[in-house]
């Protein structure tokens with residue numbers, strides 16, 4: 001963007017991505033910055049945006065003597081990391097990150113900084129995910145086996161991000177029609193608008209209903225719809241938590257640890273690449289990962305509690 005915003009103390013929101021726990025700012029009356037993809041996914045999921053300015057990866061916003069730059073976070077379409085440069089210091093806010101390439105996103109890369117605010121969803125050494133290619137192969141094999149046995153594979157997936165990756169995976173490696181729940185179909189359209197081709201049928205259409213009835217498709221539904229009754233279905237869920245919890249936890253038969261978050265190794269590498277003097281961890285295993293960073297990487301680190309999220313000066 002490279003535009004001077006002029007001197008002002010007005011608050012601005014920088015929104016990392018369109019998942020529901022990251023979009024509260026969109027409803028506020030202040031200026032909201034995000035990628036256009038983030039805004040459109042948010043709107044597709046029923047959100048409302050009051051005051052908005054679009055950012056692209058590589059753009060910098062100048063606010064008085066502070067610069068805010070946007071970088072790819074690799075988590076879902078449009079997901080963004082923000083680097084804040086002040087005259088005294090630099091702060092990198094990761095948002096939710098994923099540091100490997102997927103069929104729908106590019107790996108996030110760390111940027112060097114003084115202070116790092118890092119998600120730690122899977123910041124425990126237990127969470128090391130299999131290679132993505134191996135997971136893709138496992139999922140495709142499982143689908144083909146169900147189809148061969150005349151069962152209907154049904155995937156439960158987060159409606160923004162994971163569901164589109166599953167559709168893309170099945171489009172890429174099989175010729176089986178993919179039917180998606182309308183909630184997912186709306187987000188699919190945003191992905192398609194921004195360059196990710198997806199071949200799917202909306203389950204609310206007659207064609208979709210017919211394919212489900214005849215067990216001639218893979219059906220992808222949101223995780224929130226686990227109570228749906230689908231005849232002859234064979235269920236699977238895709239989530240990083242699948243590494244730990246038995247599939248019985250989900251009341252279904254199969255779980256694949258396909259995640260849109262960085263695993264423990266990715267997080268460790270990310271911290272080393274950013275090379276900060278101070279790290280604040282948020283979400284998930286924030287206590288454990290802060291302890292690891294402090295003890296094993298020799299970097300000052302602590303988990304961030306909500307009370308600390310009030311003043312920029314508290315972090316410096």
Ligand SMILES: [Zn+2]
Nearest residue numbers: 017019075096
């Ligand atoms: Zn997220």
